[in-house]
Amino acid sequence: DGGITQSPKYLFRKEGQNVTLSCEQNLNHDAMYWYRQDPGQGLRLIYYSQIVNDFQKGDIAEGYSVSREKKESFPLTVTSAQKNPTAFYLCASSIEGSWAKNIQYFGAGTRLSVL
Amino acid sequence: AQKITQTQPGMFVQEKEAVTLDCTYDTSDQSYGLFWYKQPSSGEMIFLIYQGSYDEQNATEGRYSLNFQKARKSANLVISASQLGDSAMYFCAMRVMNTGFQKLVFGTGTRLLVSP
Numbered sequence: 001d002g003g004i005t006q007s008p009k010y011l012f013r014k015e016g017q018n019v020t021l022s023c024e025q026n027l028n029h030d031a032m033y034w035y036r037q038d039p040g041q042g043l044r045l046i047y048y049s050q051i052v053n054d055f056q057k058g059d060i061a062e063g064y065s066v067s068r069e070k071k072e073s074f075p076l077t078v079t080s081a082q083k084n085p086t087a088f089y090l091c092a093s094s095i096e097g098s099w100a101k102n103i104q105y106f107g108a109g110t111r112l113s114v115l
Numbered sequence: 116a117q118k119i120t121q122t123q124p125g126m127f128v129q130e131k132e133a134v135t136l137d138c139t140y141d142t143s144d145q146s147y148g149l150f151w152y153k154q155p156s157s158g159e160m161i162f163l164i165y166q167g168s169y170d171e172q173n174a175t176e177g178r179y180s181l182n183f184q185k186a187r188k189s190a191n192l193v194i195s196a197s198q199l200g201d202s203a204m205y206f207c208a209m210r211v212m213n214t215g216f217q218k219l220v221f222g223t224g225t226r227l228l229v230s231p
Contacts, residue, residue, distance in 0.1 A: 101167065
């Protein structure tokens with residue numbers, strides 16, 4: 001079955017540590033996205049990528065980094081510069097980024113907590 | 116500013132009844148799209164329904180329909196014949212253009228609880 005796989009489901013970070021969240025899709029989608037969700041809030045865009053080897057900052061990119069070396073994969077690194085990383089992280093993909101009816105499909109998320 | 120507002124933090128409905136979840140939006144764009152997503156306790160965001168700004172008819176997908184009132188800038192989600200499995204968070208989102216790339220702006224969500 002096609003879909004988006006995020007791992008791990010739960011992740012703990014020690015102070016000063018970088019951690020990487022995995023996102024893999026087998027939908028053959030060109031565009032991929034990372035969102036952050038805090039309690040009681042909607043989703044906020046961290047980074048997005050329209051094609052391989054290209055990505056752009058979203059609204060809250062500070063303290064995060066990404067790579068897009070393969071079409072299927074879009075890992076997110078939460079760096080030590082992100083001072084408040086505790087949140088729920090969602091990865092999404094869509095056929096491409098500029099089409100009007102750009103339906104984004106989501107993974108099951110990774111919940112990151114700070115030890 | 117492009118913004119989505121969901122004013123109902125929580126809604127209660129009895130099984131088999133219909134419920135309306137409110138969503139208002141603010142944009143100066145002529146072309147835009149509106150989406151509704153469901154987020155169960157498992158966390159995954161599930162796409163429900165889409166309405167384009169130029170669509171003349173209200174969108175429907177099974178038990179879901181979107182009451183689109185362009186002049187009022189509202190895009191309310193109507194769920195008919197509620198089921199226990201409809202208990203979840205519901206998010207309204209709007210497509211906005213950002214330097215040639217279309218991104219989604221989300222509201223803060225409405226928690227729906229369906230009781231037997």
